[in-house]
Amino acid sequence: MTVAAKISDTVSRRALLTGGLAGGFLLAFHLPVRALPPAVNEPVQPPDVTDGKFAPNAFIRIDDAGHTTLVMPQVEMGQGVYTAVAMILAEELDADLAQVTLEPAPPNDKLYGNPTFGIQVTGNSNSIRAFWKPLRNAGASARAMLVQAAAQQWQVEPASCTTSKGEVTHTESGRKLSYGALATAASSQSPPKDVALKDPKDFVFIGKPLKRFDTPDKVNGKAVYGIDAILPGMKFATLAACPVFGGKVGTVDDTAAKKVPGVQQIVVLDDLVAVVGDHMWAAKKGLDALVVTWNEGANARISSKDIWEDIRAASEKDGVVARSDGDIAKGLATGDKVEASYELPFLAHATMEPLNCTVHFKQDSCELWTGTQIISRVQSEAAKAAGLPVEKVIANNHLLGGGFGRRLEPDMVVAAVRIAxxxxxxxxxxxxREEDIQHDIYRPVYRDTIAATLSDGKIVGWKYRITGSAVIARWLPPAFQKGIDIDAVDSAVDIPYDIPNLHVEYVRSEPPAVPTGFWRGVGPNNNVFAIECFMDELARKAGKDPVAFRRDMLGKNPRLKAALDLVAEKSNWGQPLPARVGRGVCVQPSFGSFIATVVEAEVDEQGEVHLRRVTSAVDTGIAVNPDTIMAQLEGGLIFGLTAALYGEITIDKGRVQQSNFNNYRMLRIDQAPKIEVHVIKSGEAPGGIGETGVTASSPALRNAIYAATGVALRRLPIDRSLIAGKKA
Known part of the structure; x- marks a missing residue:
């Protein structure tokens, strides 16, 4: 741990309310929604709130046995959020962490909407950021009410009582009462209007590398993912959709499929065919035996070549201004001008748990079991597909075997309901896996063009244009204002460097037919790549070391500068390296965190890239669970390196050409580098971490290749033919 930044004791307050709960104490806490711009197979029901005037969107329950339950609106998809959230709650509640359990929240935007987006969603690396203060306030208020109940029973002052591990203790007499014994009495207490939160120096759980709650059951096989849901009499189905975007079913010959043992039924819809069987193998073999012709439609002529021609043409046009500081015309007329363009391809998500959904459809109701990042949207879209009112659809959420943005879409659930x-x-x-990769909602292609001028070793003018899809316009229309996609320009409009004349534009360019969506760090992993690669080219033009060049322009960003200094030290920046080996650096503020990363890589004569070492220093504010932070960064760095080395979805004749891990490659364990993560101790509010490593590794790797070969690559994935035989 490295100490940098002082602890802040500034906190905000949230309104809280108590309500009755038979045999226990219920605390409902309100999560204010920011206004946007002009159990396994049993559904979890929300706690009963007696005051109809107040509709909280998350709840704490304490029963007579002292068990504390948080009905959790965020989902666990490997990021460790359930453990971190429980730690936050237990910290201010002074609960026994072993007695805290979390239940996945049922679909309800009003009760469980994410404060950032106003809907029930897990994404944007914001689970801890969004719920940090509300959870702390809820826990602290609950603790105060339990203390008040105990003090009344003992007829002492509340100030004479302390709390620890789920008990209230009267300091002078040594009397103790458990939270369970006080639960009913606490229900009659009025919530405090203002309650003191702990000073971080007094934290018991927060800041400790505690073991994750979900690990034991994942190891022993008890963990239940969406794909694990089993119901009595359940059948299995798998499907094939038209391989061409937007195509329809033509003819189906199911003669051979019906002869496959275990095949029960063939379901033919307008755009897909499904085979239903006694088990997955029967369904899959039956699907393989089908003879299907497709009406491919107009999109059968679309190719990657066409898409790139379109986006390159669009990038030559003026865009909507997202930010403009100073005088860009004057800035670009001052000093030496440098121009470049950067391109990023379509990417698939390829989550380890394939898409799945279990559905029991009846004429007057529908129940489903899945793993999703958007449970309330899944419920509403399932209701539309079922032709039922929303209240007739029960949606059960489970652990997710990877999300990465793919499970921010309801398409798999809609298809499952239509089949069911x-x-x-x-x-x-x-x-x-083939159907998953070839019918994904893909990370958009992006093209970023930059023009900048240098004077006295610093940037004077910076004109940046982003061209690509507007995912927000489709996914959250109220947030798409004045032609600006807030995700597409993320990390571009808040570039960390001191640049007096700065201009950022956005050009919306939608690829024909190809569906695009969020992919782990969409906007930042596009913009950070372009910005940080260009920074290395500018440093070389200025004749300066890449770290020193950046550092000189971080005067207004001390947290990022501290991370840069630390990573330079820990990575041995500046020390000699063998021929064809280079170090590359990337710095960025992303998702409320400040991270600097150095990748050390070797490029052999054939252009193959060998990862030697990755070092990251991160200031993510108060580290709730440092172990989780390091794990998330390690995984995110590997995720980004994989994309940089291999990730690309290409289109030919309207079809995705990749189909499985043989041609949509993953980084193998023997290729993985040594990774060091240094967490900077900070007193600032927590930032996001799940996507931060992804955005950091690609530009740092490219810059390492630039240092090793002298070749300034400007497109991903890395083209080995351009660096074969090259050395700096």
């Missing part, structure tokens, strides 16, 4: 309407009884619909 033709099946008697429950059916589990599972996508094969």
């Amino acid at each position: 309407k033709h099946v008697d009884g429950p059916v589990k619909v599972v996508w094969t």
